[in-house]
Amino acid sequence: MKKHFLKDLLFIGAIISLTGFAACDKKPDDAKEAAEETNEAVMDDRKSEKDAQFLVDAADMNLMEVQLGRSAVEKATFQEVKDFGKKMESDHQKAYDELAALANSKNVTIPGSASDEGMKKNQNLNEKSGYDFDRAFMDEMVDGHEKAVNKFEKAADNCEDTDIKAWAAKMLPDLRAHLESAKMLKERVKDMK
Secondary structure: OHHHHHHHHHHHHHHHHHHHHHHHHOOOOOHHHHHHHHHHHHOOOHHHHHHHHHHHHHHHHHHHHHHHHHHHHHHOOOHHHHHHHHHHHHHHHHHHHHHHHHHHHOOOOOOOOOOHHHHHHHHHHHOOOHHHHHHHHHHHHHHHHHHHHHHHHHHHHHOOOHHHHHHHHHHHHHHHHHHHHHHHHHHHHHHHO
16 A cells, blocks of 8 residues: 555656656747746846846847837838838847847847737737827837836946946937937827828
């Protein structure tokens, strides 16, 4: 009786262990989450993890801006919005490329595509057309750049790695200029209806 109980207990333990290992081995579908998990597995301290998280977040922001900019080039009604979309696509692709080189030099994994959240924002935006598209795009540009400026200001002040800190500080003037342009264009789009 004790032998069967022990065998059953060992068998159940083995099943639980195998199930646990299989669950741990599953990679997330979201590119941002996958990058975060990879970095958590290799970072040796919280300071490095915090800097790596900033790079992951910055990459995701840039990828989302590239994607939204492309949508504006294709769908915007007003030429100024199309032009702004083209600038966002170009400027944020350049920023992403710089970021990718920096992340690579620091052995940090960043996403290669926009997160599920970014894809959903782009999908929601693309469901709109005409003036509604232009207005929603400009709302997103203001909101996104306000968040980006805030995140980059914190990184420029708080990152431990001096190269990451310097890159964040270097990007701030462009992000602030994008934000101011977005705010002005948002007001013009409201007046154009």
